[in-house]
Amino acid sequence: MGIFSRFGDIINANLTALLDRAEDPAKMIRMMIxxxxxxxxxxxxxxxxxxxxxKEQERRVARLQQEASDWEAKARLAISKGREDLARAALAEQQAVEDSLKACSRELTIIEEQLQVLHEEIGQLQQKLDDAKAKQKALLVREQTSRSRMDMRRSGNREKLEEAFRKFDAYERKMDNLEAQLESEDLGRGRSLHDEFAELERNDKVEEALAALKARMSGDSRSDS
Structure with a gap:
């Protein structure tokens, strides 16, 4: 089923309102066009x-005009020859032809008026068609612009995400380097369990040696006395 049911619907149509109500304006404008x-x-x-x-009626009018002129010429000839009876007959024929001529002229006028109406309707319809095509171009431009903006927005979002990931990776690498540096500075400074026990053993030996030295010194003091 068409959008418009008659020519008047197209002429009186508000294309903008129709497109605003349409679920798919692009499809609607294609159907309109x-x-x-x-x-x-x-x-x-x-x-x-x-x-x-x-054109056919114009030819009939011209033929009847010529025929009326011919009957008038015959009437003149009859009068010049003293034949009024023939002149009257010729004038009667001329009158009948002129009556037909008037009817044809009226029909020609009606046809001219009909053509004028059609000419105006074609102009109005062509204007509506031009408007519809202009709106179609505008819709295409808006659609292309929206798609371009969406693509740019999506591209921009991807770039932002990638930039964020790059910054995060750089931060992780920085922290890894800092931790590695701290670990390298602590090398040799830490004490293992083995070191702790070895130190205890050394302490015991030192205490034993100190006690032995004290004992010897005490023995030497008693011997001198």
Whole structure:
């Protein structure tokens, strides 16, 4: 089913309002343009037929005008020859032809008026079609702009995430280097369990040696006395 049911619907249509209500404006505008183009073809086809009718009617008018002139010329000839009876007959024929001529002229006027209406309708329809195509271009530009902005935004977000990851990795490497430096400075400073026991053993030996020295010195003092 078409968007428009008749030519008047297209002319009176508010394209902007229709597009605002549409779920898919791009699809809607394509359908509008297609229907407008089809209607324009129909109206132009009708115009072509009316133009052909006008040409045929113009030929009839010209033929009747010539025929009326011919009967008038015959009437003049009859009068010049003293044949008024023939002149009257010729004038009667002329009158009948002129009556037909008037009827044809009225029909030609109606055809001209019809063509004028069709011409105006074609102009209005063409303007609506141009407006629809302009709106279609605007929609395409908006769609392309939105896609470009979305792509740029997505690209920008990816770059921000990648930058954050790079900073985090750099921070981890910095901390690893700092910890490694601290560990390297502590090398040789730490005391193992073996070292602790060895020190205790050394202390015991020192105490034993001190006690022995004191004992010897005490023995020597008693001997001197």
């Amino acid at each position: 297609q229907e407008m183009e089809e209607t324009l073809v129909e109206v132009r086809t009708t115009s072509a037929r009316v133009i052909a009718d006008r």
